[in-house]
Amino acid sequence: MSNQTDTTSQPMLKSAVQQKVQASLSRRHRQERLFKFTGLTAVMISLALVAMLFINIFSKGLPAFWQTSITLDIYFDPAIIQISEKPVQRADESSNEFRERFLAWQGELGMINFNRLISDSLMQVLPDADQHRRQILRVVTSGERFALRDMVKDDPSIIGQTKRLNLLTDANIDVWLKGNIDRSLPDHQQQLSPVVQKWADDLYASGIIKNRFSFALFMNPDSRSSLASAGLAGAFMGSLFMMLIVMFLAVPMGVAAAIYLEEFAPKNKITDLVEVNINNLAAVPSIVFGLLGAAVFIGWFNLPISAPMVGGLVLSLMTLPTVIIATRSTLKAIPPSIRQAALGLGASKMQTIFHHVLPLAFPGILTASILGVAQALGEAAPLLLIGMKSFVATVPTSPFEQSTALPVQIFLWQGNELRNFFEARTSAAIIVLLTMMISLNGIAIWLRKKFEQRW
């Protein structure tokens, strides 16, 4: 009897639990699916954000690599360019005397109205230009007269000749022709007068104004008077100097520090402190390094303001912890057997490290340094504090001259009043910066892949 109840009640009991589990299963599986789906959504959203960021920047910036320019036959009219012969250094004069004569000649050149050359040749292509003489120079950007001046300066023999040249149009014409301004706006809200609008359209239709690849963006320094010819050359050189300084300062120092800390330093309180200190330094906000630069390098050491030298020093201090940490983890990954083998054969500790460990760690160290340099390249905040925000219209030739940097140039351009033109140009500058950073990172990844060794 009791046996029977047992055999009947047990399956009954079991099935009660089972039923409960069974009943909950569908709900639990639904939860499972929901959870998985939520996770996938998060990944997808993150990927979509990356895509959106890039598509946004590229769709805005790519058109700015092409700029409208006008093809004109410029007649270097001797009647307008009245200038004495270009001085040549004589045998009987010192270089100082010659320089003085040359400067005087350049002064003469500076007095010449090169705008006349441009307006004269514009008259040829614009039939009704005579009635709107004041407007005519609004077609070509104002910086081009200096380009003409430099042509005469380099080679005075072109006076009297006619040259076919591509001159950049005014920024507002570029905006107008690319449709970056609402054409239906009333005239008083337009940047261009109706006459110039019509000229621009006519010249574009007849192919005299064309959209051409803009070398000005890469060859020219920043400009405020002639917005269409504002370029990145100055900022690029500034960034290059700073990257070089980081490469020659932060990288060797960081590697040396990592070697000491990883291979030589005794395990004690001081080493611990140094380690904690480096980890914290890596997470200090970059702007604090800018404050350090402003107070120490500029305030105490009186180094020049807004020079790439100071910027490079600040960025070096900022990237130093990154380089140290990355190098240390590379050194850690070299198996101890390598060291033991070298030591066992009688090499000194120094020889072991410099002859055996370092060569093996080299690819990793290289990757770490490239990533450090890339980090320094993209940093803007500390540079603002050491004066690199100022407008510089020349390309620096040494790290002690005033300069700006690519990220700071982006910051300056996004604030320009001519939003219609500079939004695209800023995006173009961002594309240049991103391309540099992506290629640096790409090189680092490629190196890692190529030399990756599994122990």
Next chain:
Amino acid sequence: MSNLTLMIVLLALLAIAYQLGLVRTRQVAGQNPAQRMHSRPHHYGVLVGLWAVLPAFFIFLLWSWGSPWAIDQLLIAQLPESITSDNQELRVALRRIGNLASNFGVVSEAADWELQAAAFLAETRQLSSGLMLALMAAVSAAGLLYGYRRISPLQRARNQIEKVVKAALVLCSTVAILTTIGIVLSMVGESLRFFSFVSPMDFFFGTTWNPRFSTSGVAEGSLTGSQGSFGMLPLLAGTFLIAAIAMVVAIPLGLLAAIYLSEYASPKLRATAKPIIEVLAGIPTIVYGFFALVTVGPFLSDLGDFFGLDIRATSALTAGVVMGIMIIPFISSLSDDIITQVPKSLRDGSLGLGATKSETIRKVVLPAALPGIVGAILLAASRAIGETMIVVLAAGNSPSLTANPFEAVSTMTVTIVNQLTGDNDFSSPQSLVAFALGLTLFVITLLLNVVALVIVRKYREQYE
């Protein structure tokens, strides 16, 4: 002679001394065929080179560091009493004399005593650099001779070189510490100067931020009358508001993405998605700022119009959302590392008891990984608090004490940039306040980092 040529000469000297040492070593080795040299020939060469160059280089460093100060002192002793008594006037005079001495133009006619002083300065400078060169040459020659004469089979050249190299390594590893000391000293020093103008109570607990402007030339005493108010709280509130919005965006996205990628995703998806998300961490922050300003801000504003909300294009929300996007990879990769570190046995145990995968993750893996994840979140938060360029462009820069994310706010980092890049005199409280803000920022992020690092380290030890 410029410093650059000097360095090149030193390098050339190094090469010559190395060769001399090498030749000498071979000689010595030839003379004592019975005794083997302790080190390889190039060790002796390098050592001779170091003897020839290093002491001279130290003299150069010391001289370039000390001589401008010494020359200034000599010059001041030459100047008439009437000038040296006033500090301000003395500084101007020194600059004018410096310009005169280096033949740069001076705006107005130079007085007689100035010309005299300039001539003296130029002369002393020339004398000083001449002296330095002579001393360097003498020390170099002596070092070279000493190193050269010391070469013998018993000399432990390699060990001595290794000592020099080790000293250099130690020197390099102190730079990081010196940086920290430099940060702390400069910030504290300038902050103390600031607190001599404004009381710390007003700064830390004041609720209005309105520093006004100062121009150079205004006497320091007169500033106290027309001083602005330097209450830090609105900036602190703005900083934390934006950081909080960023965390609200980044934590769910980053954490869920990390969970999915580490637990569910196929190796192929993981291998592609992870680096792509990490691209977000490498993009310069100025790019995010521009993205926020040009795209996200107007979009949020339009969205607000649609729902009848008044959202400014540059607001705490705009800056916070974009900063959140920036922080996603910080949270996702750190959490990913931590989740993969949770031992497989924990998962297997849970799955073996019949839990579903999501139940295992929620009830076993996440609690086990929680401390590490909290550490990751704290690190990300410190990143958000110290972030500058996004907020400079997109937060609207209006220092008001508000909790409304749709309004423009200002943060500590923005204010540091504004106060130091404006036209303020460097020694005015308007500029110095940047350092007080920087110090506060430094302390806040330091605390967050220390706590986070301790948590993460504890967690690692637990499972290693």
